[in-house]
Amino acid sequence: MDVVEPIPASGPPHTQRSTMTSASSMTEPWSVLDPAGGLRQDSRVPTGAEALDLGAAYRAMVLARRVDTEAIALQRQGELGLWPSMLGQEGAQVGAGFALRKRDVVFPTYREHAVAWCLGVDPVHLLGLFRGTTLGGWDPRERNFNLYTLVIGAQTLHAVGYAMGIVRDGDVGTGDPGRDRAVLVFLGDGALSEGETNEAFVWAAAQNLPVVFFCQNNQWAISAPFSVQSRVPAADRASGFGFPGVRVDGNDVVACHAATHEALAHARAGGGPTFIEAVTYRRNPHTTSDDDLRYRSDSENDDWASRDPLDRLRAHLTGAGSSTETDDAFLTELEQEEQRLAERLRSGCRTLPVPTPATPFLHTLATMPAGLERQMTEHLAFVAAGEGEHR
Amino acid sequence: MDVVEPIPASGPPHTQRSTMTSASSMTEPWSVLDPAGGLRQDSRVPTGAEALDLGAAYRAMVLARRVDTEAIALQRQGELGLWPSMLGQEGAQVGAGFALRKRDVVFPTYREHAVAWCLGVDPVHLLGLFRGTTLGGWDPRERNFNLYTLVIGAQTLHAVGYAMGIVRDGDVGTGDPGRDRAVLVFLGDGALSEGETNEAFVWAAAQNLPVVFFCQNNQWAISAPFSVQSRVPAADRASGFGFPGVRVDGNDVVACHAATHEALAHARAGGGPTFIEAVTYRRNPHTTSDDDLRYRSDSENDDWASRDPLDRLRAHLTGAGSSTETDDAFLTELEQEEQRLAERLRSGCRTLPVPTPATPFLHTLATMPAGLERQMTEHLAFVAAGEGEHR
């Protein structure tokens, strides 16, 4: 079982289970890995087969960051129209991603590049949306990783509905690890203000659904600081709906993994929803189109850079106290892997298939109505006739 | 000042002020007037000039109930298409209504007949919407009582916007009782599940607006029991957004008045929003069209009838311990007043002005565009030509 040492909760009785931290503005986010790489012993961190493989996590963070860096470069070169960088959020995403089991299902926003990485989604496929070759880019069912959602908050309700499906399939609370499933849905701090997100909380709570809301509070929703959305921590929101909210250090991959691991286990076991606030920071501008110096300071950014999730784990892995084998060979190989990945991204991006003019017509409906077919025919004839360069 | 003896709050520091009760599923709603008419001393009940005039409150409850009863009768007689009865909710509504000051503004749902009564809205005007002669029926600015809103939750955002206006007018926190204002917005338990309602909470909290959310949890949203919407008390919702929620006995007019009185004072003083859950019961069907025996039992209803807000206050007023002068003359006069009111409603209903066929055209836009004027002309000619009885 995944549930660890229960801590007496302050909330109503049905929320009394182990929580990483009881959310409150008074509480610092729960953390076990400090910026210097020290890993605090904590009984709430899973051990044994359930433990986070720190080497693998580090590797995922490094490679996912490389995806991000390369994508930014590709945008600068004009290969992508836009890129929403996740720099600084790798700890939260990899922590969450490694807590997933094969049958769990993920609903991302548009920034979960590292989660996609953890699930084995080809990172080249993440580029299509931003290159303008597709609005999706992968088959959601292949890796149980749904399409990026651009309408803030909309995916939270899809997650809830999927979780209702899991309940109806009987795939929750059976105790069979090959059967029980849960949904992990990502959202930003800004998304907390959308009505739909809050409706998702209503449904998840009232129906005790197997869904975990993973909110990366990266402090900003474009130019709006978190204080525009709320005057209490994001994690507090959940208690108002009657389910637990936990607040973790989003730059601590171990803590993020532990919190998600527990919440997913709880959900799969039929315990219902959990809200996780991963306190982190979006170190790059909102997207490559954004100018973040208009609304925030370099020094704030520097401050968060000093809490970098990769640096922290590397310090631990290469430090004296590390229990994981991380030798130079590991790091050298990782660097080579990064290079190969970068090259693959660059060439993969440029060769992403461009859709044909028929594509939109073909996928609007399952079977094309006659009128739409006429429009398609007309359009294809127009395209075939050549641009004409206005005569 | 309105703030009474502070109780150490368990919430975050900014919510530390006197609250009627800290919301929690564990806590019974706060009450001072018991079903037998006993009035418990409680320092949180305002006294002196601020005290609720129990005789006046009783009178309002009786007369408002009579409005409700007459309206049901009028519906049965075919004079109204529909009527949403508030039977059982008079305590909550009159308590809240009597806590208002002249410059405060109310945003009702469609069931606040007793609040309308408290503010001096002509009850005949409440009938037009349900008679089909109007979609409104009164000028919202005359009594600061806005139009009934039929789209669940929509008015909560209007309340928030109005409160933003009050802040911008500088009419909050001046300490001048002739100047400071607040908004009182009503909502049902079902409305808690609408996204818009939750957005209103976001805005009210983040901007610390002078708005009080008064939720009559009458246990049902048509056929949906409260458990369909939430597994924790309604009042808990507020804490998740960072403002206090209080839970009062909605059939106790004294408690409802005290809670609203304090929350409005707090809001006017610049202290920000409060959520009040008045725990009560809708004793009649949802509307005259509803068949509540399909989804709930007579015995549940009987149970709540035994906690009738009017009976309770009358028991107190006519009991030994009463400090208010309530002699037979008062009750006799009230009965006569009821009769006069009933007659006025019956005749007033039947003589409500029927709109002319031009009405919709005249009020769609401030100035009528040419195309709409053509439609109006066409329509008026059609109507003038007579029904034709299909030739």
Next chain:
Amino acid sequence: MSTALAHALNAGLRDAMKADDKVVLIGQDIGQLGGVFRVTDGLRKEFGEDRVITSPLGEAGIVGSAIGLAMAGYRPVCEIQFDGFVFPAMNQIVTQLAKYRHRSEGAVSLPVVVRIPVGGGIGAIEHHSESPEAYFAHTPGLRVLCPSDSQDAYDLLRQAVRCDDPVIFLEPKRSYWAKGGVDRSGGAADIESARIVRPGGDLTLVTYGALVPVAMKAAGILAEEGRSVEVIDLRSLSPIDDATVVASVRRTGRLVIAHEAARTGGIAGELTARVQTQAFYELEAPVLRVTGYDTPYPPSRLEEDWLPNVDRVLDACDLSLTH
């Protein structure tokens, strides 16, 4: 064996649920109450709480969770309580439900049906009499259906549930208690085709939903006066079967279109545009529209005249025939 339209829908839901246990219903008050119009009456008892889900009071939640359920392999049928209350769900309908197949390049089907009782004429209060079909018909990726009688109600609903596309299913609430025969073998009704409900040669009268009986009445009166009117029930408002209408107009030369929704931007304008392109030379008179006016829906005391009624339809037909 005459069946009310509402009962035909109830039968359609029951048969669909029997035929496929992935069919689930979600909506406000659809469980014990059977919905405010009783369209889901008895279904909770028969199929249980897990398949007949009384939802919280949030329309975005209803459609959004239906999308998630569809992703998980279910075929949800949502009920929106009244036409005027669909707008909180608009974001999920327009940006998600309608677009997901396209977004996923066909990988993800969302077989969701959104049932909405629509239209006026029942003496109701605000938001209970509206006709929002044009919003949906203007949204690529949705199918929009609107039956006018019991048989089509049954057939189209069965087809809608079977269909892999999202379907907005508009139920003419004024006709809920109108009776008609229902064959439940459920094969018929192509969900893309209009239906000629009365053949005629002098004028084509097109409408849908609750106005079909109104049009039929007008056609009957005109017949007595020696005018032969062809009445077409569109049934599908997206896609619109303009071919059937154009073929008719080519024969009659005259077209009147009626609907309750506001005129500007309504279905009638769209159909007019299509017909005038395809039957330009055959049209002997301008296409005329009999519609709700460009005002909000009025208080019910005004609706009888405000709505397209037999007399207004007759006036338009006269105008067209004498042009």
Next chain:
Amino acid sequence: MSTALAHALNAGLRDAMKADDKVVLIGQDIGQLGGVFRVTDGLRKEFGEDRVITSPLGEAGIVGSAIGLAMAGYRPVCEIQFDGFVFPAMNQIVTQLAKYRHRSEGAVSLPVVVRIPVGGGIGAIEHHSESPEAYFAHTPGLRVLCPSDSQDAYDLLRQAVRCDDPVIFLEPKRSYWAKGGVDRSGGAADIESARIVRPGGDLTLVTYGALVPVAMKAAGILAEEGRSVEVIDLRSLSPIDDATVVASVRRTGRLVIAHEAARTGGIAGELTARVQTQAFYELEAPVLRVTGYDTPYPPSRLEEDWLPNVDRVLDACDLSLTH
């Protein structure tokens, strides 16, 4: 003194705020950032946080709170960040903003402006290129404006803010950086009238927003070929100034209408219906529509051809002229 359209809007907002201190702005990122398109650049500095309100991330909240502010005597100008993100506000817009005057029988005016950058052609990702105007034009109680150049942007915005009706103000984002002269005396521009931007006698070409320059280009090419095209910029999409279009068609006999929004249920169908009723005998060819197709907006690599462009407009004009 050439001014980009976005700067003209900025000037319009600034002058409106100076002229009336009840004018407040609400929207996401409109404060320090100046909005993602910088239309509100500098306004927070000049007018303070109380009048330039960076809102939480909720569109229902933006429009709903603007309604409340208007009730309290303010004149809010909302910004929706992109066309595709207006749908969460649809309930407040359709059931409240548009209907409150009617509901209150004229007692309550809601002078709210909802600014929305619209349209495609900028190489953007999903939801950043849509054209939702028909949803609003079909909603009685709203005015819908869409300027195409800097002067109209300034004038129409000033008028919109002054107007006592709710105005949906659509900004053709593709034209934000197109320059033109701006006279800030602010008197002109009747908010109900279309504008003949190029007179001509052989064919009437009607459009609005970002397609006006496209239409002008097509007209220029046709002029070289000896065809005289009259180009009309609708400017107001509700109400639609059909009188100006009809008068033109009476002279030219031919009409082509272009817009980016999906064809079915779009403005072009509506205008076609109106014109064919009023100029039935003058029309020498069917009205033709050059529009977005009835698909969701495609990935940006496809948009150049998918959108109505000069060549597609030319093809339609040819077809009409040779009919």
